Amino acid sequence: MKKHVIVLMDGVADRADVHGKTPLEQAYTPNMDEIASVGFSGLMKTLYDDLPKGSIVAQLGMLGYDPYLYYPFGRASCEAMALDVELNKDDIAFRANLSTVNNGLLESYNAQYIKSCESRVLVDRINALLKERYPSFELYHNSDFRNVLVIRDAGVHPLELECLFPHEHMGKPVVVENLIKARDEKASGFVARLNQYLCEVSGVLADESANVLIPWSPSLRLCLPLFSLLQHGKCAIISNMDFLQGIAKKIGIEYFDVGTGSWDTEYGVKGEKIRTLLEDGYYFIICHINGPDEASHMGLMEKKIFSIEQIDEHIVSQPLHYFKEHPGELGSLVVTTDHYTITQPSAFRNGFESHTDTPVPFAIWDALRKDEVVRFSEQAAADGLFGGDVVNHMDFFHVMGVI
Numbered sequence: 395m396k397k398h399v400i401v402l403m404d405g406v407a408d409r410a411d412v413h414g415k416t417p418l419e420q421a422y423t424p425n426m427d428e429i430a431s432v433g434f435s436g437l438m439k440t441l442y443d444d445l446p447k448g449s450i451v452a453q454l455g456m457l458g459y460d461p462y463l464y465y466p467f468g469r470a471s472c473e474a475m476a477l478d479v480e481l482n483k484d485d486i487a488f489r490a491n492l493s494t495v496n497n498g499l500l501e502s503y504n505a506q507y508i509k510s511c512e513s514r515v516l517v518d519r520i521n522a523l524l525k526e527r528y529p530s531f532e533l534y535h536n537s538d539f540r541n542v543l544v545i546r547d548a549g550v551h552p553l554e555l556e557c558l559f560p561h562e563h564m565g566k567p568v569v570v571e572n573l574i575k576a577r578d579e580k581a582s583g584f585v586a587r588l589n590q591y592l593c594e595v596s597g598v599l600a601d602e603s604a605n606v607l608i609p610w611s612p613s614l615r616l617c618l619p620l621f622s623l624l625q626h627g628k629c630a631i632i633s634n635m636d637f638l639q640g641i642a643k644k645i646g647i648e649y650f651d652v653g654t655g656s657w658d659t660e661y662g663v664k665g666e667k668i669r670t671l672l673e674d675g676y677y678f679i680i681c682h683i684n685g686p687d688e689a690s691h692m693g694l695m696e697k698k699i700f701s702i703e704q705i706d707e708h709i710v711s712q713p714l715h716y717f718k719e720h721p722g723e724l725g726s727l728v729v730t731t732d733h734y735t736i737t738q739p740s741a742f743r744n745g746f747e748s749h750t751d752t753p754v755p756f757a758i759w760d761a762l763r764k765d766e767v768v769r770f771s772e773q774a775a776a777d778g779l780f781g782g783d784v785v786n787h788m789d790f791f792h793v794m795g796v797i
Contacts, residue, residue: 395627396725397672398796399713400680402456403705404449404635405687405735407754407772411695417686417737418755418771421702425710426729426757426770433727433759435767436780440787441733441751448611448749449687450637452732455787457645458622467552468613474542475640477534481615486548488609490533490541491560492516492599495568495606503560503691504539505604507656513604517541520598520607528591533607536636537655543609545588552612554581560608561691562748570596570606621645623796627677632667634659635684657689657697661708669712672723678796681709690735691748698737714759721761726794729770730756753784760795 408416440452442461450469451461466472470487474480481487492513494502505513517535524531532544556575558568570593576585592607599605618641623629630648631638634655642649652667653659661683668681685701710729717724734750755775757767765779775781780793791797 395675395677395723397676397723398678398725398728398794399668399672400456400728400730400794401705401710401713402453402680402682403686403702403729403731404682404684405690405733405749406698406702406731407734407752408690408698408737409734411737416772417695417698417702419773421699421706423702423706423710423770425706425714427768429710429714429727429729429759430757430770430774430778431768432761432764433757434763434765434780435755435757435770435775435778436783436785436793437753437775437778438730438756438780438785438787438790439751439753441749443751446611447733447747447751449635449732450641452787453638453682454641456732456790457641458788458791459618460788464618466613466616468611469637470542470611471613471616472637472640472644473536473540474534474544475616475643476636477536477542479532479534479542479544481544482546483615484547484549485615486545486550486552487613488543488545488557489611490543491608491610492539492541492604493560493606493608494603495570498567498569500560500563500566500568503564503608508539508604510535510537513539513541516599516602516604520595523598524591524594527594531591537634539604540636540655541607542636543607545584548584550581550584552614554578555585555612557610557612558608559610568606568608574609616640616644618644621647623678623791628675629678630671630676631680631682632664632671633680633682633684635682638682653683655684655688657685657692657694657701659683659685661685661704665709665712668709669716672713672716679713683709686731687735690737693737693739695737717759724759724761725796726758726760728756728758728794730754756780756785756790758794762795
């Protein structure tokens with residue numbers, strides 16, 4: 395049976411820094427470069443002007459789901475699904491960051507990357523003290539600074555709400571009393587109640603470094619049909635992102651929670667999991683690594699380069715070596731990303747949008763097609779077989795030869 399593997403490096407594409415090279419161009423990536431040199435490269439459109447420039451839009455399309463039909467106006471409902479929390483028609487869910495505000499300014503969107511052992515205690519305290527006063531508000535802990543706030547029978551649409559994106563608001567003022575804004579009068583009563591809740595949460599967290607809860611990316615319930623490739627064989631996602639776990643549950647893909655969402659995740663464990671699944675006969679595998687994206691949002695260029703090199707050494711190497719040992723099983727081996735995430739020091743982020751809709755690079759080894767590209771990077775991919783004829787992410791399975 396032919397097998398297919400996608401190594402999906404979240405937010406790895408970037409612009410050149412002061413050295414005149416992107417992180418991909420600065421990193422030592424012999425395994426990614428080998429895939430490019432024995433295969434073919436190109437560019438892929440994953441984001442749109444009229445949809446939010448985030449991972450869920452890009453990755454829904456890469457899984458074959460038209461984001462214009464299936465995007466739930468945010469990814470919080472996917473993260474709720476990962477916790478087996480179902481939304482009803484009139485419910486709304488928010489991603490909810492534990493963050494740090496100092497002197498009225500957002501100092502850290504992730505509370506200095508608070509760990510789950512600490513954040514879970516804070517979420518339990520909030521629920522214990524506020525649940526009786528806010529019975530329709532349900533706060534769930536996901537991982538580290540990430541949480542989900544579900545509000546039952548909210549009766550509002552995400553487009554009626556204005557929320558800040560914490561990772562793009564570093565160094566800017568935060569006024570908890572007016573953290574969420576209503577775009578129309580219909581949502582004003584709901585927004586007033588939500589902001590009141592957030593003020594009381596800040597009171598509960600007053601003596602903590604994580605002293606504010608910031609809801610964002612509001613979404614409706616997630617509705618997706620089963621994954622189209624299940625008819626061909628076993629399919630899996632390896633990741634640590636709750637929204638991907640929620641999507642996997644909805645579409646029937648097996649999900650393996652491996653590593654963390656940080657730049658210092660257990661890269662070797664992720665790579666070994668790919669190898670194990672290939673040996674176990676899986677037909678289609680996506681290994682998602684959030685490290686490059688997280689390093690970008692934290693303004694840590696050297697950590698982004700480190701993450702890329704760790705992915706190459708410990709993750710990309712595993713399926714590459716497997717298919718060299720089992721050439722008859724090679725369907726396709728892909729290295730790519732979902733979107734650009736521009737690395738910018740926090741001191742220079744005012745008015746700065748970190749995600750862009752620039753077409754992203756990919757390289758594919760399928761033992762059938764080859765071009766002249768010998769390096770995996772943004773510029774090199776532009777010179778590849780699909781560099782001039784940009785692929786839409788909805789068509790990516792066809793380019794891979796999966797369908």
